[in-house]
Amino acid sequence: QQQVKQSPQSLIVQKGGISIINCAYENTAFDYFPWYQQFPGKGPALLIAIRPDVSEKKEGRFTISFNKSAKQFSLHIMDSQPGDSATYFCAATFGAQKLVFGQGTRLTINP
Amino acid sequence: DVKVTQSSRYLVKRTGEKVFLECVQDMDHENMFWYRQDPGLGLRLIYFSYDVKMKEKGDIPEGYSVSREKKERFSLILESASTNQTSMYLCASRGSTGHHEQYFGPGTRLTVT
Numbered sequence: 001q002q003q004v005k006q007s008p009q010s011l012i013v014q015k016g017g018i019s020i021i022n023c024a025y026e027n028t029a030f031d032y033f034p035w036y037q038q039f040p041g042k043g044p045a046l047l048i049a050i051r052p053d054v055s056e057k058k059e060g061r062f063t064i065s066f067n068k069s070a071k072q073f074s075l076h077i078m079d080s081q082p083g084d085s086a087t088y089f090c091a092a093t094f095g096a097q098k099l100v101f102g103q104g105t106r107l108t109i110n111p
Numbered sequence: 112d113v114k115v116t117q118s119s120r121y122l123v124k125r126t127g128e129k130v131f132l133e134c135v136q137d138m139d140h141e142n143m144f145w146y147r148q149d150p151g152l153g154l155r156l157i158y159f160s161y162d163v164k165m166k167e168k169g170d171i172p173e174g175y176s177v178s179r180e181k182k183e184r185f186s187l188i189l190e191s192a193s194t195n196q197t198s199m200y201l202c203a204s205r206g207s208t209g210h211h212e213q214y215f216g217p218g219t220r221l222t223v224t
Contacts (some may be wrong), residue, residue: 002170034212046212104150
């Protein structure tokens with residue numbers, strides 16, 4: 001019940017395309033869903049986050065879509081750029097306790 | 112600027128050695144975390160600490176221990192390193208309740224031979 005399942009494991013997108021990464025969870029007590037971005041040689045850094053009382057959050061080219069009934073959320077990267085090539089992790093938590101991370105998606109944007 | 116530093120970027124140790132990984136944060140954060148990162152498994156929580164001298168087991172604590180004697184420093188200890196502990200180790204810190212964002216260090220790539 002504590003798991004967050006992320007897919008795909010790897011993704012290749014052409015420059016200018018839309019990158020979509022999906023996550024699913026079981027624990028309905030989760031109340032905060034962040035996405036972290038990790039570049040090679042660096043630690044993960046918070047990219048964008050959403051709470052379950054909204055269905056969508058947008059920050060620039062990055063959008064989280066949240067489906068509470070399906071217990072799924074996804075990250076959309078519009079107009080994907082080579083600089084977006086990184087590993088992305090979804091995560092979930094409740095009560096600001098420990099984060100439960102997905103398995104990660106290695107995204108490659110081809111120029 | 113927020114900063115979490117880890118004592119080593121790369122470390123090579125022999126099976127059976129005692130290994131210390133150090134993490135320091137300069138944000139006066141109460142909460143600190145140790146994760147290991149393995150391909151296809153994401154980040155898995157080893158231990159975390161919500162205050163000085165306090166610690167709680169995460170999801171995979173076996174073979175590890177931790178120490179937090181000062182607020183800014185959180186150490187991960189491998190009592191007797193084994194080859195299956197070869198991994199990337201990430202330290203993170205987070206502020207008090209209500210602040211969700213975790214700040215990560217750059218990681219330590221540990222190889223046990």
